Amino acid sequence: MKWFVGVDIGGTTIKLAFVTLEGDIVTKWEIPTNKVDGGKHITSDIAKAIESKRVELGATNDALVAMGLGAPGFINMATGFIYHAVNIGWKNFALKDELEKETGLSVTVDNDANIAALGEMWRGAGDEAKNLLCVTLGTGVGGGIIVNGQILHGVNGMAGEIGHLTSITDESGASCNCGKTGCLETVASATGIARLAIEGLKKQPNSNLQTVFEREGTLTAKDVFDAAKEEDELAKSIIEDVCFHLGLALANLANALNPEIIVLGGGVSKAGDLLLNPLKEQFKRFALPRVEEGCKFKVATLGNDAGVIGGAWLAKQG
Amino acid sequence: MKWFVGVDIGGTTIKLAFVTLEGDIVTKWEIPTNKVDGGKHITSDIAKAIESKRVELGATNDALVAMGLGAPGFINMATGFIYHAVNIGWKNFALKDELEKETGLSVTVDNDANIAALGEMWRGAGDEAKNLLCVTLGTGVGGGIIVNGQILHGVNGMAGEIGHLTSITDESGASCNCGKTGCLETVASATGIARLAIEGLKKQPNSNLQTVFEREGTLTAKDVFDAAKEEDELAKSIIEDVCFHLGLALANLANALNPEIIVLGGGVSKAGDLLLNPLKEQFKRFALPRVEEGCKFKVATLGNDAGVIGGAWLAKQG
Incomplete structure (x- = not known):
C-alpha cells in the first residue's frame, strides 16, 4: 500500500483523497474549511483528517508517500508560501512548511486551477x-x-x-x-x-x-x-x-x-x-x-x- | 579551445560562427545558400566551410564540441528532419542526419525564429x-x-x-x-x-x-x-x-x-x-x-x- 495524498482547498470545503501511484482514487472525502483565526487551524484539520482516515483504512504509517495540494490565491509555488488567499483568510501563510510539520509528509503546493488541469492531464480528458x-x-x-x-x-x-x-x-x-x-x-x-x-x-x-x-x-x-x-x-x-x-x-x-x-x-x-x-x-x-x-x-x-x-x-x- | 558551432540557414546566406562555451563569438562568417538540386549540397557546403575555418584558425580536430542549427520551414525538432522548406528547396530532407555524417559533430536542429529567441535569452536582451x-x-x-x-x-x-x-x-x-x-x-x-x-x-x-x-x-x-x-x-x-x-x-x-x-x-x-x-x-x-x-x-x-x-x-x- 503506497498512496499519495491529494488535497484541494476551497472556500467552503477541503477535498481530500488517497490516490494510488497510478492515479486511482482509493478513498475521497471532504472536511469543512475552517476560516476562523485567519485560517490558521486549516493545516492541523488536514493533518488530523488524514491521520484518522489512514487509521480507519488500516494502513501503516509509511503508506502515505507524499502530499500535493491546491489552494486559491497568490502563491509562491517554489516555497508553498501563500501571500494572500482572500476567501480563506490567509495572509503571508507558510502553508507548505506548516503542513510538512503537521503531517511529516513532503508537500508540494500549486494553485487550484493548476492542479485541476494536472488531474485532467493525468487521468481525465487530457489523456x-x-x-x-x-x-x-x-x-x-x-x-x-x-x-x-x-x-x-x-x-x-x-x-x-x-x-x-x-x-x-x-x-x-x-x-x-x-x-x-x-x-x-x-x-x-x-x-x-x-x-x-x-x-x-x-x-x-x-x-x-x-x-x-x-x-x-x-x-x-x-x-x-x-x-x-x-x-x-x-x-x-x-x-x-x-x-x-x-x-x-x-x-x-x-x-x-x-x-x-x-x-x-x-x-x-x-x-x-x-x-x-x-x-x-x-x-x-x-x-x-x-x-x-x-x-x-x-x-x-x-x-x-x-x-x-x-x-x-x-x-x-x- | 572548446567551441560550439552555431549555424543559421537563410534563403540567401548561411551564417556560421564558432562560439565559446560561454556564448562569445570567436569568429563568424557567411556562405551563400546553394539552392541547386533541391538544396542537397548545403550540408556538404556547411561541413567544408567549418573544416576550412577550423584549419585556418589552427584549432585541433576536437576543438569543435557540437553544432546547433536553425533553419526555416516545417521541422521535426526531435529528429532534425525537414518536411518542407519552401525558400531553400528542401522536401523530406534528413538535415540532422546528413550534417552529422558530413561533420562528425552531434547536431541539434530548430527553426530560425526559435534559435534567434534562444540567442537573445542567453546573451542578448533576454538577460x-x-x-x-x-x-x-x-x-x-x-x-x-x-x-x-x-x-x-x-x-x-x-x-x-x-x-x-x-x-x-x-x-x-x-x-x-x-x-x-x-x-x-x-x-x-x-x-x-x-x-x-x-x-x-x-x-x-x-x-x-x-x-x-x-x-x-x-x-x-x-x-x-x-x-x-x-x-x-x-x-x-x-x-x-x-x-x-x-x-x-x-x-x-x-x-x-x-x-x-x-x-x-x-x-x-x-x-x-x-x-x-x-x-x-x-x-x-x-x-x-x-x-x-x-x-x-x-x-x-x-x-x-x-x-x-x-x-x-x-x-x-x-
Whole structure:
C-alpha cells in the first residue's frame, strides 16, 4: 500500500483523497474549511483528517508517500508560501512548511486551477497529452496551461489567467472583478452568459427567456442553453457571440502554444455540443490550419475529483 | 579551445560562427545558400566551410564540441528532419542526419525564429530570464516563446506563431500569407505598417507622407516613424493603431504566459521609444496588473548574430 495524498482547498470545503501511484482514487472525502483565526487551524484539520482516515483504512504509517495540494490565491509555488488567499483568510501563510510539520509528509503546493488541469492531464480528458490548455467555464473563467507535461507558472505565478484575456476593447466591455473591462470572463463564464441574456431581453423581449426571467427573477447560463435547444433566437445569438469570443481567444492562444488538447471544464461545458460545435467553428476560423489540425477539444471528465488527482500528480513529481 | 558551432540557414546566406562555451563569438562568417538540386549540397557546403575555418584558425580536430542549427520551414525538432522548406528547396530532407555524417559533430536542429529567441535569452536582451516572449517585427512578424529556459514547440512544432494571432476579425482585415485575414502580421510588420500608411493617404492626402510617396513611389515603415517624429498626424495615428493591436496581442499572451521579458527585434524595433512608449501604454491597459508589473520590454541587442549564438545554446543543451 503506497498512496499519495491529494488535497484541494476551497472556500467552503477541503477535498481530500488517497490516490494510488497510478492515479486511482482509493478513498475521497471532504472536511469543512475552517476560516476562523485567519485560517490558521486549516493545516492541523488536514493533518488530523488524514491521520484518522489512514487509521480507519488500516494502513501503516509509511503508506502515505507524499502530499500535493491546491489552494486559491497568490502563491509562491517554489516555497508553498501563500501571500494572500482572500476567501480563506490567509495572509503571508507558510502553508507548505506548516503542513510538512503537521503531517511529516513532503508537500508540494500549486494553485487550484493548476492542479485541476494536472488531474485532467493525468487521468481525465487530457489523456496524458503533454501540451494542454485547460479552461474552466464556471462562475469565472479559469485556466491552466501545461507545456511539456509541466504546468506553466510564469515569472510570478500568474500564468494561465485565460479568463482575463481581453475580448472586448471598446466601451461596451463589462467590468471585470480584476479591475479591467471586457475580459473573456465577462462573456464566457456562466455569470457572463446570464448577464448577456438579461441585457439581450431589453432588445428582444419576445424571447422565451423573458418568461423564465419573469418566473425566476433571474436567468442562468443553463436557461440560455435550454432555450437555444428550442431554437430561441436570442439564446442562439448569445451562444454565437460567446463562441466567437471564446473561439478567438483560444485560437490566438493555440497559435502561440500549439496544444494537443483543449479541455473545457466547469458548469458551462456541460452544454456539450451546443457549445462545442459553434466553438470549434470559430476556432477553425482563427487558428492556423496546422494548429487546428493538431488540436482536439474535449470536455473535462473528472469533475470535482480533478483537483485531488492533480494534487497526487504533483506529489508524484515531488 | 572548446567551441560550439552555431549555424543559421537563410534563403540567401548561411551564417556560421564558432562560439565559446560561454556564448562569445570567436569568429563568424557567411556562405551563400546553394539552392541547386533541391538544396542537397548545403550540408556538404556547411561541413567544408567549418573544416576550412577550423584549419585556418589552427584549432585541433576536437576543438569543435557540437553544432546547433536553425533553419526555416516545417521541422521535426526531435529528429532534425525537414518536411518542407519552401525558400531553400528542401522536401523530406534528413538535415540532422546528413550534417552529422558530413561533420562528425552531434547536431541539434530548430527553426530560425526559435534559435534567434534562444540567442537573445542567453546573451542578448533576454538577460538569462527563463520566461521570455521574443517577437520579430520584420517583413513578417515572427515569434519564439521560452518557458522555463526551454523553447516552446507545441504538439507539431507550430508554437510561437505570434504573427498569426488574429487582430482584426471583421471584413476590414487584410489578407495574410497564411491564408487567413487580419493577422497581427498584416498590421505590425514593416510591410503592414507601410500598407496602412499607403491606405491612409487616401483619406489624409495632406500628410507629409504623401510627398515621400510621390517621390519614392512607395512607403516604408521607417518613413512612417520618421514622419511621426515630425508630428505628422497620419503617421502618429498609424503608430497608435499598430501599438493598439500589438499591445493587445502581447498583453493577452502575457496574461496566459506571465513572461519576465518581452524582446522586440526586427527592423521595426529600431524605432525605439517611438514604438515602445505607446506600446507599453496599450500593454498596461490590457494586461493584469501583476502580469504588467512582472514584465519588462526590451529591444533585441544581438541583431544578425542572434541565430548563431542561439544555435550555440542549442548545441550546449545537446
